[in-house]
Amino acid sequence: MTSPDSLNSEAGFARALWDARLPRPAGVIGRAGRPAADRFDIHRNNIFASLTAALRARFPVVVRLVGEAFFADMAAIFIRRHPPVSPVIMEYGGAFAAFLKEFDAVGALPYLADIARLEWLRHLAAHGADAVPADLSPLARLAPSAMAELRFTLHPTATALSSAYPVASIWRANAVAPDLQPVLADSAGESVLIVRPHRQVLLLDLPPAGDVLIAALQEGRTLGDAAALAAARDLDFDLTLTLAALFRGGAITGFAPGHSSSN
Amino acid sequence: MNRRTAGLAIAGSLLSALALSAAPAAAEGTEKCYGISLAGQNDCASAGGNSCAGTSKIDYDKAAWKLVPAGSCATTMVTLPDGSTRAGSLEPIGS
Incomplete structure (x- = not known):
């Protein structure tokens, strides 16, 4: 069913996932038809948590160089600026090195972007053809x-x-x-x-x-x-x-x- | 350097590189850890017993090894059938 209405609500649903300041989309309901704002928040949190976990696994040395807490905050900014463009999570993170190069907060670690490039290339090699x-x-x-x-x-x-x-x-x-x-x-x-x-x-x-x-x-x-x-x-x-x-x-x-x- | 001497320099490099490459590179960040792999899940050869990957016949074969992250072998504990526990070893475990 792709009436203009459902398209609008899908787009609105997606926008609200990425921007916590937006109102939660209408029509998200839980048991007995009650609004389920909490469930929407949980879903949003899961998206960020899973993408952050993917980045952490893909860039372990970057994590070690900046620390877990800093990495988590930085990942949240990266994820908002570079949402996944593929449904395959294995393909997520290719833009991270370029992001680090421009990210002022890590300006004191000028080599960090190249470390991320190295880790991304290792990731690609791990999943490349035999x-x-x-x-x-x-x-x-x-x-x-x-x-x-x-x-x-x-x-x-x-x-x-x-x-x-x-x-x-x-x-x-x-x-x-x-x-x-x-x-x-x-x-x-x-x-x-x-x-x-x-x-x-x-x-x-x-x-x-x-x-x-x-x-x-x-x-x-x-x-x-x-x-x-x-x-x-x-x-x-x-x-x-x-x-x-x-x-x-x-x-x-x-x-x-x-x-x-x-x- | 003319074309012929350049070609000979390349030939020399190629032959030297072949000689240098007799031992293939090993993955960094891993070490061979003996005595921790389940039957059929060892990574490669051991002294006798089996020939290569995936061919160990018994759990925690003392002579079969598995690649593990460097530094983690000695702290990898397994529980043997008799209930006792044992850490992995960088060398085959003697009986």
Whole structure:
């Protein structure tokens, strides 16, 4: 039944859920036809509580850095500004990092938005498509001249994140290390590879411009071209360490020799 | 650097990276915890007994491990069939 009236009341119901200052919608009744304002309030509270719980689970290091109470208040503001756009709660929270970047109250923690980006990418990797890492042993038998012409297929969950802040060190110190090691927030920026080759999401350190190489490989460029792009970004680009991170992380699911131009 | 020497540098990096990658990366924030997994729910191999994930035959097999959040193994308590309790162990539990 979608008469204009019921549409209006649905929209009004939804608006009242998001804004507690609005009157509760008419027609919300409980047992014996009595108005059920309390029940409406409970429903509203459940929405905020469940979305806050989803954010807390998705951004545990952000929670730890700002504290539970602050996070809950911040989440309430975020949820009002960015209500879910999908009915799938797994997809909620993608706008959180951008929100943190603009949120004045966390201005003293300039790295917080990048920590949220890292946690969001870990979340996406956790729920991304499965794929089997390739057996790389045949690579060693290729002619050296053919190696620069290789094109790699990267794992669907593989993403590189580059930050002006030591995001991986901060994340590890708060998520993993049982004995907390201090991290200097103003030490050098870090790049990481996030990938989930099997059941666990991995976080592997990348050298500077490692993210450039990975992005170029994802675009389908040859290893030689991708390495040249990364070296253009960082003169001391370390190809070995970047490839080792990709290989150790199971981030390569296929490779093709490519069309060599030399013969 | 001409095209040929650049190609050789790439080949060198690739081979070094393969050598560096003999051991796959392990998930951070987890540790192998022995003696706490239910039958059929272990994560991987143990010394003898079973070959890999999901193949342990008995509850709380002392030689079967499960990945748990780092630091939590020693405080993970299980109750054995005889009613006694035991914490998880980072090493296989001797008899």
